[in-house]
Each structure stands twice: as structure tokens, then as C-alpha cells.
Amino acid sequence: MNLSPMPLAVLVVDAAGIVTSWNKACEKLAGYGAAEIQGMPLLHIVEFADPPDAQPQLAARAEAESDAVLKCADGRRLPVRVMVAPRALEPGPASSFSVIVIPQPGQFPARYALIQDLPVADIVEALPCVFYVIDPSGHLLLWNRLLEEALEMPADELPTAKVEGFFDARDREVVVDNIRRAFEHGHSTHEAVLVGKHGKRTSLLFQCARTTLGNVPVVFGTGLDITVRKQAEHGLQVRERAIYSSLNAIVITRCEEHEHRIEYVNPAFERITGYTLAEIKGRDPRFMRLDGCDEDERQRIRMALKRNESVRAVLRNLRKNGEIFWNDLRIDPVVNLDGEISHFVGVINDITEARHYERRLHHLAHHDPLTGLANRTLLQERLRQALEGAAQKGTTLALAFLDLDNFKHINDHFGHDAGDAVLREVAQRLRAGMREDDLVARMGGDEFVLLLCDPTSRAQLADLVERIRLAIMAPLRVDGQEILPGTSIGVALFPDDGDTPEQMMRAADAAMYHAKTMGKNNVQFHSAELNQIVHAYLMLEANLGRAIRERELVLDYQPKVDLRSGRVVGAEALVRWRHPVEGTIPPDRFIPVAEETGLIVPLGEWVIEETCVALKSMAAHGLDDFVIAVNLSARQLRQRQFPERLGQTLRRYGVDPRRLELEVTESQLMDQPDEARDALAQLKALGVRLSIDDFGTGYSSLSHLQTFPVDYIKIDRSFLGDVGHDGHMVITRAIIALGHNLKLQVIAEGVETREQLAFLRAHDCDQMQGYYFSPALSRDALQDLLARDTRLPD
Numbered sequence: 001m002n003l004s005p006m007p008l009a010v011l012v013v014d015a016a017g018i019v020t021s022w023n024k025a026c027e028k029l030a031g032y033g034a035a036e037i038q039g040m041p042l043l044h045i046v047e048f049a050d051p052p053d054a055q056p057q058l059a060a061r062a063e064a065e066s067d068a069v070l071k072c073a074d075g076r077r078l079p080v081r082v083m084v085a086p087r088a089l090e091p092g093p094a095s096s097f098s099v100i101v102i103p104q105p106g107q108f109p110a111r112y113a114l115i116q117d118l119p120v121a122d123i124v125e126a127l128p129c130v131f132y133v134i135d136p137s138g139h140l141l142l143w144n145r146l147l148e149e150a151l152e153m154p155a156d157e158l159p160t161a162k163v164e165g166f167f168d169a170r171d172r173e174v175v176v177d178n179i180r181r182a183f184e185h186g187h188s189t190h191e192a193v194l195v196g197k198h199g200k201r202t203s204l205l206f207q208c209a210r211t212t213l214g215n216v217p218v219v220f221g222t223g224l225d226i227t228v229r230k231q232a233e234h235g236l237q238v239r240e241r242a243i244y245s246s247l248n249a250i251v252i253t254r255c256e257e258h259e260h261r262i263e264y265v266n267p268a269f270e271r272i273t274g275y276t277l278a279e280i281k282g283r284d285p286r287f288m289r290l291d292g293c294d295e296d297e298r299q300r301i302r303m304a305l306k307r308n309e310s311v312r313a314v315l316r317n318l319r320k321n322g323e324i325f326w327n328d329l330r331i332d333p334v335v336n337l338d339g340e341i342s343h344f345v346g347v348i349n350d351i352t353e354a355r356h357y358e359r360r361l362h363h364l365a366h367h368d369p370l371t372g373l374a375n376r377t378l379l380q381e382r383l384r385q386a387l388e389g390a391a392q393k394g395t396t397l398a399l400a401f402l403d404l405d406n407f408k409h410i411n412d413h414f415g416h417d418a419g420d421a422v423l424r425e426v427a428q429r430l431r432a433g434m435r436e437d438d439l440v441a442r443m444g445g446d447e448f449v450l451l452l453c454d455p456t457s458r459a460q461l462a463d464l465v466e467r468i469r470l471a472i473m474a475p476l477r478v479d480g481q482e483i484l485p486g487t488s489i490g491v492a493l494f495p496d497d498g499d500t501p502e503q504m505m506r507a508a509d510a511a512m513y514h515a516k517t518m519g520k521n522n523v524q525f526h527s528a529e530l531n532q533i534v535h536a537y538l539m540l541e542a543n544l545g546r547a548i549r550e551r552e553l554v555l556d557y558q559p560k561v562d563l564r565s566g567r568v569v570g571a572e573a574l575v576r577w578r579h580p581v582e583g584t585i586p587p588d589r590f591i592p593v594a595e596e597t598g599l600i601v602p603l604g605e606w607v608i609e610e611t612c613v614a615l616k617s618m619a620a621h622g623l624d625d626f627v628i629a630v631n632l633s634a635r636q637l638r639q640r641q642f643p644e645r646l647g648q649t650l651r652r653y654g655v656d657p658r659r660l661e662l663e664v665t666e667s668q669l670m671d672q673p674d675e676a677r678d679a680l681a682q683l684k685a686l687g688v689r690l691s692i693d694d695f696g697t698g699y700s701s702l703s704h705l706q707t708f709p710v711d712y713i714k715i716d717r718s719f720l721g722d723v724g725h726d727g728h729m730v731i732t733r734a735i736i737a738l739g740h741n742l743k744l745q746v747i748a749e750g751v752e753t754r755e756q757l758a759f760l761r762a763h764d765c766d767q768m769q770g771y772y773f774s775p776a777l778s779r780d781a782l783q784d785l786l787a788r789d790t791r792l793p794d
């Protein structure tokens with residue numbers, strides 16, 4: 001080992017205490033040459049202070065400090081302290097020792113005497129920091145390799161460059177100031193960034209001191225590379241600013257023995273909660289909790305904190321002003337440099353607005369916007385829950401489907417605003433009739449549903465539903481006009497009619513359909529037979545459209561006979577459905593379905609076209625005064641474009657309008673007499689004939705009757721039923737007289753017996769129609785009958 005650069009005096013001795021080597025500092029201190037000392041026993045030059053008889057072996061002095069005297073070459077006895085260090089890394093007896101000799105205080109040689117031989121240049125080069133010497137002109141006189149590396153400049157370029165140019169422009173003024181201060185006051189300290197020739201940036205902490213080289217005052221010093229620390233500091237600052245500026249509230253708690261105390265909250269926390277850091281520092285963050293709420297979430301947080309785990313929870317907290325806010329909270333443990341969890345950081349996201357919005361959306365998704373009632377989705381959810389609950393508890397449940405009667409008519413006649421007002425009022429009436437636990441829903445259009453939990457008995461349920469029906473029937477005024485709503489109600493019961501939502505809905509729907517077909521405005525309970533009826537009805541509905549398209553419908557014609565001449569003067573066209581499987585289906589089974597579904601419009605158009613074909617064919621056979629009557633449905637009559645379309649059809653087929661008769665029932669006319677009168681007037685203007693069918697059943701007032709532009713009235717066949725029945729005969733006679741008074745021809749329908757015929761003839765009725773003469777015939781059969789000029793016998 002080369003001991004020469006060491007400033008301490010060190011001797012190396014073997015286990016026997018013989019000097020094997022020593023350093024320059026030792027030479028200087030004791031004044032011996034190397035050759036003199038080599039091989040000398042240590043005790044010849046070092047005299048330990050302890051008495052000779054108690055002197056321990058050298059090994060025993062290891063790691064201990066002893067007072068001694070160094071016997072110098074010039075005879076001086078220098079008081080010293082001696083340290084003996086075994087020269088072995090492993091434990092066990094050492095084979096040699098380092099003996100460090102340190103002069104006692106006050107005995108030290110001049111400070112630099114020990115180091116004057118040290119290689120200063122090497123030391124400066126090896127310094128772990130930048131070294132520099134600057135002259136008063138601001139140029140470098142001396143520097144080390146680290147400075148060259150930082151400046152990315154070769155040694156020969158450095159002396160000519162001014163020092164301030166080595167720095168970042170922002171630091172130059174400070175640098176110059178600090179160099180000047182060191183010249184003036186002897187020292188200065190500053191941080192600055194050195195910028196290398198190729199852009200390398202090094203942050204340095206400069207320590208400057210003044211000295212003189214010869215006569216030249218200089219500033220010299222070191223620059224410690226603090227780039228890494230600066231970057232770390234910068235990173236910390238950025239993170240601190242980020243926490244400070246975060247829109248999410250951040251709370252940092254210190255955790256000590258499972259206690260959590262607030263140490264820091266950022267401005268967003270202060271803004272969201274209303275509490276300042278000063279107010280809540282040291283408190284447990286749970287002081288914001290809302291008692292009695294979100295217990296499960298809070299329990300999850302407690303468990304996670306106990307296990308030092310991250311946790312996310314959504315709970316309600318209280319702001320300082322007492323307001324509740326929804327807190328989407330994320331808590332994470334913070335590990336310190338020792339790997340221990342010292343803190344927790346909580347990020348609070350105020351999701352109150354989002355929650356409200358979510359709730360609103362949820363409400364919108366589950367409620368009908370017009371009435372505020374539950375919608376189909378919510379009904380299905382609640383029905384499922386209610387069925388599960390009832391099954392568990394063994395209770396009953398009722399589901400009632402309500403469909404407003406003639407709602408389309410309300411809309412068409414009073415306008416959509418009035419329709420909406422009716423729906424809102426009906427919703428209100430339904431709500432008023434329900435208990436807290438029951439549910440009222442609107443399925444869309446004019447369909448409502450009631451979910452009635454655990455009705456006490458079927459009779460009471462029937463009573464309740466009937467009261468609801470009556471409540472809905474109460475007149476209401478919209479824009480000064482009186483509207484009379486009505487409803488058909490179908491009821492299904494759990495467990496009798498189904499035990500799944502789908503079965504219950506189907507059963508209630510079927511019962512409601514049945515109520516419709518039973519003449520509307522009534523209540524029907526579901527039953528097995530009803531199911532079949534409704535099934536058949538629905539099948540009919542599904543197949544009728546196809547029947548029209550596939551031409552499965554046919555027209556038969558029932559002859560009408562002039563009672564005076566006995567001649568066939570016309571016929572009534574009656575539609576039949578030749579069903580490929582079920583055979584002939586009579587019109588009174590499918591016409592109401594067609595009415596209900598709107599299919600009556602295309603069906604009615606087809607009937608008129610078919611009648612035109614028949615009339616054209618008859619005209620071709622010379623029967624150009626023959627009249628065919630067709631039945632008009634209420635919907636057809638209400639259609640605004642109907643008269644125009646009829647005119648086009650007649651023209652297209654080249655049919656004389658006087659050959660076509662349109663039959664409209666008395667009740668259709670009396671439903672809305674003013675509208676009916678206008679519609680009839682337009683039809684009359686085309687030139688067609690008009691008759692009032694089923695006369696006597698629709699309670700028309702004479703004043704109305706006078707104003708309808710019709711040609712015939714047809715006495716309803718119920719009045720002819722029993723000729724011996726006084727009341728019927730009186731009515732029939734009166735209708736004939738009334739018709740003649742109004743200059744109308746009177747037709748009797750459903751004539752089945754000779755007695756009826758005789759009665760009609762006796763009372764001067766104009767025409768008859770009925771099985772007595774002929775049932776409805778095919779077109780060919782009718783043409784045959786006409787060709788043979790078959791007449792009614794006298």
C-alpha cells in the first residue's frame with residue numbers, strides 16, 4: 001500500500017512489533033529516514049505511557065487509543081496518541097498492524113507540513129464537484145475535468161470564454177452578482193444552471209471564496225451537481241401544484257394507530273365541502289358523514305383502512321352548510337421511505353349533479369312524461385317483484401288493463417291537446433282511486449294498467465274496479481267542451497290466471513279485449529273460456545289483412561223486392577269470408593274486428609269496387625236501373641276523403657251513382673249527427689242513394705231525421721219478429737208512416753213469413769228483403785234470378 005499521500009503519520013508493524021513500512025508524514029514527524037526505521041522494533045521509537053511491567057502485547061492495544069511519546073531522530077520526545085488497527089478484515093489473530101501516530105494537542109506540526117507533498121492537482125481533478133478559479137475579469141484561471149464535462153468544452157477553449165456566458169440566460173445576473181460579492185465580501189453561495197456547448201444543462205450549487213494567487217485576487221470554489229435533486233424538487237413541486245390545482249377534492253390523512261387525522265386538504269376540497277384546512281386540520285374526515293345513510297359503503301371503507309388497502313365507495317356526505325353531496329370517494333394508502341403506510345390519500349369526486357341527472361334519467365326511463373305515471377318498464381319491474389313477493393307470502397295480486405273507449409274519436413274530434421288533457425285527467429282519477437302500495441302505469445296511447453297488491457276478496461276487487469270505471473266515466477271539460485270518457489277494463493288474478501309477468505299481462509289484456517267486444521265500457525275478469533274467445537279474436541285480427549289481400553272475401557247479394565210489383569229492384573251486398581281452413585266466416589264475426597283494427601277501410605273499399613264490378617256487369621245485361629246497397633262503417637263515414645274517393649271509383653268503373661245505395665245505421669248517424677249530416681250531404685252530392693239501416697234502434701229525433709239527406713229507411717228486423725206483438729206492429733206502422741211523411745221510401749228487412757209480408761203490404765211498405773223471398777245469393781245466382789224475372793208471389 002502506498003501510504004505517501006496520507007497526511008497522518010502511519011507505521012506498519014508485523015505481529016512481533018517490527019516496523020515493516022511507514023509513510024512520508026511519519027518521516028516528517030519523527031525525522032527518521034526510511035532506511036533507518038525499517039526493521040526497527042516499534043518500541044524503540046514509540047514509548048507507551050503505561051508502566052513497562054504492565055505493557056500489553058500489541059494485539060491487545062488493537063482498537064484502543066494509548067498515550068505515548070514519539071522519540072524523534074533529533075532527540076525530541078513528542079507526546080502523541082497512538083491507535084493500533086489490525087490489518088485484517090477477517091476476525092482472528094492479525095499478522096500485521098497499522099499504528100497511527102497523532103501528535104497531542106498543541107504538538108501538531110504546521111498545518112501544511114503534512115500535506116505539502118500531496119498531489120493537489122490529482123485531488124482537484126478527482127473532486128466529486130466542479131472546481132474553478134476566476135480572475136477579476138471574469139475568466140477562468142483554473143478548473144477541473146468535471147467543469148469541462150459540464151460545459152462540453154475542450155480545455156483550450158475555456159480560458160478565453162467569460163464565465164457568465166456559461167450560464168443559462170436567466171441565471172447570468174445572479175451569477176455575476178455572486179462572483180462580485182465573493183470578491184467584495186470574501187464568499188458567496190448560489191444555485192445556477194450551467195449550459196453546455198451542446199445544450200446539456202447541469203444545476204449546480206456554487207460555493208465561492210476569495211483568495212489571492214501571487215498578487216492577483218481570485219475567486220475559487222466548488223459547484224456541487226444538484227441536477228437530480230432539482231429534478232426531484234421540480235417533480236415534487238409539479239405534483240404539489242397538481243394536487244393544489246386538482247378539481248377533485250384531495251384529503252391527506254396521517255394514520256397513527258388506526259386513527260386518521262387530516263393533514264392536508266386542497267382548495268377543491270375547501271370549495272366542495274365548505275371547510276378550510278385551518279378549520280379541520282387534525283380532525284377525522286368522518287366528521288362529514290350523514291348519519292343513518294350508506295352504512296354498507298362506510299363499513300367497506302373501515303375494513304379497507306384496517307387492512308391498509310385501497311377502496312372506492314360512493315356515499316353521501318354533508319357540506320358545511322348542511323347540504324348533502326354525493327361523494328365518489330377513492331382512498332389509497334401512502335407508503336413512506338421506510339416502506340410503512342404513514343398516510344392515506346382520499347380523492348373526493350362530487351358527483352351530486354351527475355347523480356341528480358342519473359336519477360332524472362332513471363325517472364324518465366321509468367315514467368310516462370305526459371301523465372307522470374309509471375311506464376311499461378317500471379310496471380314490468382314492479383310486477384315481477386310483486387309476483388315474487390306474493391308467491392313467498394302466499395298472498396294474491398290483481399292486474400287490471402284499461403283501454404279508453406273511443407279515444408281516437410276524442411283525439412280526432414277535440415284535437416290532440418284535448419286528448420292529452422283527457423289522458424292526464426284519467427291518470428289523476430286512477431291515482432286517486434289507488435292505495436299507496438298499488439301501482440298505476442300508462443303503457444302508451446290510451447292504455448293504462450293497475451297493479452293491485454293483495455286485494456282482500458274478488459268481490460271487493462270487482463267493486464273497486466267498477467268504482468274506477470265509474471270515476472273515469474265522469475264528464476270532464478276541456479276548453480269549454482264536455483267530454484265523456486269511458487273505459488273497458490280487463491282483470492287478471494294471481495295465482496289463478498298466471499304466475500309470471502308475461503302470463504298476467506296476457507290474461508289481463510285478453511280480459512280487456514273481451515270487455516271491448518262486449519260493447520265497451522265494462523269490466524271483465526279473465527277466465528279460461530274468455531281466453532279462447534280472445535284467442536279467436538286475435539287470430540281473426542291477424543288473418544283478416546291477409547284475407548283482404550288474398551281475395552278470400554266474397555260478396556253475396558240479398559235481393560230487395562218492390563212490394564207493389566213483386567219485382568226484384570235491387571240487392572244488399574253482404575260480405576263473407578271464405579276462410580281456407582275454417583270455411584265461411586259470417587260478417588258479424590269479423591266486421592267488428594275490422595272496425596276495431598281499422599281494416600274496415602280497405603275492406604270497405606274492396607266491397608265498393610266489387611259492387612261496381614257487379615253493377616257494370618248488370619248494366620251490360622240490360623239491368624241498368626238495378627240498385628245495389630252496401631253497408632258503410634262508421635270509420636268510412638268519418639273519413640274526410642271518402643266522398644271524393646267514392647266519386648273516383650264510380651267514374652273509374654263507369655257506374656251511374658244512382659245505381660249505388662249506401663246504408664248507414666241509425667246509431668252511426670246519431671253518434672255525431674252534425675258531422676254525419678255533412679258527410680251524407682257530400683255523398684248525396686255525388687248522386688248516390690242513401691238509406692238509414694236498422695231504423696228504430698238508434699233513437700233519432702224527428703228534427704235530425706228531417707235534415708238527413710236520405711232516400712230510404714230500413715225498418716230493423718227486430719220490429720217484424722212477431723206480427724202478433726202489438727208493440728212491434730205499432731212501431732212498424734209508425735215507421736212506415738213517418739218515412740212516407742218525410743217523403744222517404746221504407747224497406748222492411750228480415751222478412752221471413754207470409755204474415756209479416758201481408759202486414760207490410762197492408763201498411764203500404766215500399767220494399768222488402770228477407771229469407772221469405774231469398775237469402776243472400778252469389779252474383780251469378782242473383783243474375784239468374786233476375787234473368788228469370790222471379791217475382792214475389794201476391
Ligand SMILES: Nc1nc2c(ncn2[C@@H]2O[C@H](COP(=O)(O)O[C@H]3[C@@H](O)[C@H](n4cnc5c(=O)[nH]c(N)nc54)O[C@@H]3COP(=O)(O)O)[C@@H](O)[C@H]2O)c(=O)[nH]1
Pocket residue numbers: 558572573574575586587588591604607630631632633693694717749750751752769770771772775776
Ligand atoms: N260495414 C259492413 N258491414 C257489413 C258488410 N256485409 C255485412 N255487413 C254487416 O254484417 C252484419 C251481419 O250481416 P249478415 O250476417 O250478412 O246478415 C245480413 C243478412 O244475411 C241478414 N238477413 C237478411 N234477411 C234475413 C232474415 O230474413 N232473417 C234474419 N234473421 N236475417 C236476415 O241480415 C243482415 C243484414 O243486415 P243489415 O245490414 O242490417 O241489413 C250486418 O250488420 C251487416 O250490415 C259490409 O260489406 N260492410
